[in-house]
Amino acid sequence: MSGIRVGVVGSGFIAQQHLRSWRTNGAELAVYSQDGEEAARLADKLGIVAAATLEELLEFCEIADVCTPTDQHLPVVAAAASAGVHVVCEKPLARTAAEAEEVIAVCAAAGVRLFPAHVVRYIDPYVAAWREVERGTLGAIAVAHLSRSGPRPTWSAWFEDRDRSGGLLMDLLIHDYDIAQWLAGPVRRVWARALGDGAGGKEAGVVVLTHESGAISHVEGVWDAAGSPLTSTFQLFGDGGYLLSGTTPGTDVRIREAAGTVRRLPTPPAPGAPGPFEAELADFAAAVTTGGAARVSPADGLSAVRVAEAAVESARTGVAIEIEGGRA
Amino acid sequence: MRIGVASLEHVHAETYVRLLHVWDGIELVVADPGGDAVEEGRRATRDRIASLGVTILDSYEDLLAAEPDGIIVCTPNSQHRDLVERAAAAGVHVLCEKPIATEVSDAVAMIEACERAGVGLMLAYPVRFSPGMRELKSALDRGEIGRVLAFDGANVARIPIGDRAWFGDAELAGGGAMMDHTVHLADILLYLTGEPVIGVYAQSNRIAHADDVDVETGAVVTLEFASGVIATIDASWSLPDSNPTWGGLSLRAIGDSGELSIDAFGDALRGHAEVGARSLWRSYGVDTNRLMLAEFVDSIRERRAPVPDGRDGLETLEIVLAAYRSARTGQPVPVERG
Numbered sequence: 001m002s003g004i005r006v007g008v009v010g011s012g013f014i015a016q017q018h019l020r021s022w023r024t025n026g027a028e029l030a031v032y033s034q035d036g037e038e039a040a041r042l043a044d045k046l047g048i049v050a051a052a053t054l055e056e057l058l059e060f061c062e063i064a065d066v067c068t069p070t071d072q073h074l075p076v077v078a079a080a081a082s083a084g085v086h087v088v089c090e091k092p093l094a095r096t097a098a099e100a101e102e103v104i105a106v107c108a109a110a111g112v113r114l115f116p117a118h119v120v121r122y123i124d125p126y127v128a129a130w131r132e133v134e135r136g137t138l139g140a141i142a143v144a145h146l147s148r149s150g151p152r153p154t155w156s157a158w159f160e161d162r163d164r165s166g167g168l169l170m171d172l173l174i175h176d177y178d179i180a181q182w183l184a185g186p187v188r189r190v191w192a193r194a195l196g197d198g199a200g201g202k203e204a205g206v207v208v209l210t211h212e213s214g215a216i217s218h219v220e221g222v223w224d225a226a227g228s229p230l231t232s233t234f235q236l237f238g239d240g241g242y243l244l245s246g247t248t249p250g251t252d253v254r255i256r257e258a259a260g261t262v263r264r265l266p267t268p269p270a271p272g273a274p275g276p277f278e279a280e281l282a283d284f285a286a287a288v289t290t291g292g293a294a295r296v297s298p299a300d301g302l303s304a305v306r307v308a309e310a311a312v313e314s315a316r317t318g319v320a321i322e323i324e325g326g327r328a
Numbered sequence: 329m330r331i332g333v334a335s336l337e338h339v340h341a342e343t344y345v346r347l348l349h350v351w352d353g354i355e356l357v358v359a360d361p362g363g364d365a366v367e368e369g370r371r372a373t374r375d376r377i378a379s380l381g382v383t384i385l386d387s388y389e390d391l392l393a394a395e396p397d398g399i400i401v402c403t404p405n406s407q408h409r410d411l412v413e414r415a416a417a418a419g420v421h422v423l424c425e426k427p428i429a430t431e432v433s434d435a436v437a438m439i440e441a442c443e444r445a446g447v448g449l450m451l452a453y454p455v456r457f458s459p460g461m462r463e464l465k466s467a468l469d470r471g472e473i474g475r476v477l478a479f480d481g482a483n484v485a486r487i488p489i490g491d492r493a494w495f496g497d498a499e500l501a502g503g504g505a506m507m508d509h510t511v512h513l514a515d516i517l518l519y520l521t522g523e524p525v526i527g528v529y530a531q532s533n534r535i536a537h538a539d540d541v542d543v544e545t546g547a548v549v550t551l552e553f554a555s556g557v558i559a560t561i562d563a564s565w566s567l568p569d570s571n572p573t574w575g576g577l578s579l580r581a582i583g584d585s586g587e588l589s590i591d592a593f594g595d596a597l598r599g600h601a602e603v604g605a606r607s608l609w610r611s612y613g614v615d616t617n618r619l620m621l622a623e624f625v626d627s628i629r630e631r632r633a634p635v636p637d638g639r640d641g642l643e644t645l646e647i648v649l650a651a652y653r654s655a656r657t658g659q660p661v662p663v664e665r666g
Contacts, residue, residue: 145482
């Protein structure tokens, strides 16, 4: 993909992550953000161009990588599509299913590709599990557990506004809704509860998904104090066997200190081996170049938003929400 | 003291027989009516027990005629009531296998019969006696993880029909995996929180062993406690038959300032053997069945009520029955009290 021209829209946490990964992948980069100062700082650090306007960025690039807050995806995607630029859109595709459908529609109408950035599909243990499921080792999935825990996203204020981000049940757990559907097929019923005051303290979400196949996925997530480690686990039980995700430290070096506490030194990426963000963005760029399919389709992104929207609705109303024929 | 084991139909019966057979000061009596003309698993159990030198009586009349101080009821779930009522009428204390019954009316009748007769009715919830579980409760009570937001529990196992087919019979067992496995963790969660469950949401399926049984083999049950705490229980028979151990029971508590977790059967050596090309799992450590039997024996000796009792059994049955209603309707349901 060396030399492909990518314009990243946004300057927050995920924009910075994507910028680094596109750069590792050899893309030609530019950045635009409403926060012009931050965009200039990032551009300076990476030695790339900061576009003065979105139009200027879209004129430069073949792929626009939309990393704005969730409720600001649609207008940026629409602008990119009308400029004839392919789109990578950070998850969730949009704040509501109706908006996600529009995101897809504007891209389809303009004839540009759309790639919802569900990075967990590119994280090693999930990829390994998916291959095993595809191979049929587990048989049909009967029950799955997917859990995710990490620091509250305090780096940007809009996450705290549930109307904008959807909160934990949407922004964090959409990763696992996507993985659940990837591994066990479409979801038809959703029940969820949000726990904790959500006012900056610890917050948890518990979700039960019932798939069209009858499989049940139990999804659980925690937003913890700043600085708490990002961890995720899964257990898959099928009629032919089961698969449990590896222990969290994996190959990381563990240091046992005098006081008995255990610290981890995260394993650095191996030379030449792409991390999940690099693998994800490379897959999207390759799909643009070859015209082939990427691992995540626009329909996958929409479907994950539908489940997330149903989870938020279930937590609000207390009832289980049916997703009829793939439509909540 | 004389303790009777009433029926070898339950897979746990042999464990109780083996423990009581060598128990100091306990005389063991065993009855297994109709057990000689049945499935291989139960016949094999009878043979092993006979080889210990234990006589197996052919009727409950003979068992009660032996005047036991207490009996352990190991008949199929839906057949506990008759035997419990007969024991109560004879002034015999009862330790009843779980779930207490498959209908609330049966459970209530059993509790009332034992109360009237002044005999104890204890429920076989061995995990209550796990020292780790007691430590977990004390850590929660000490506030080690602040306020609990959620519990995440799993009591996942192999399907038990290989040894005893009735576990897969809706009439005899009252259901499948959800009936068999929800109650252990439900009981523990009631014990840990000290609060009632007000609502239940459950989903079940029959993907594993679809051709072997007509009951559910997969079940995820969520309990909503009065304070708003949510607990999830995976009660599935989802481990393959060749799994190196029967299953396990794990529980994680998520608090607003930390997390606690326990693997109640985690004391085990794990390995792999070339002979038979199989994974090894060798449990060691505390035998919670022994501690549970000790409570039954002590409660009789000390003339006091046993813990956990019939009301604990009823409360967990009400939760399981709510889970079945929820799975049927696809919606959360309130728990109906008997």
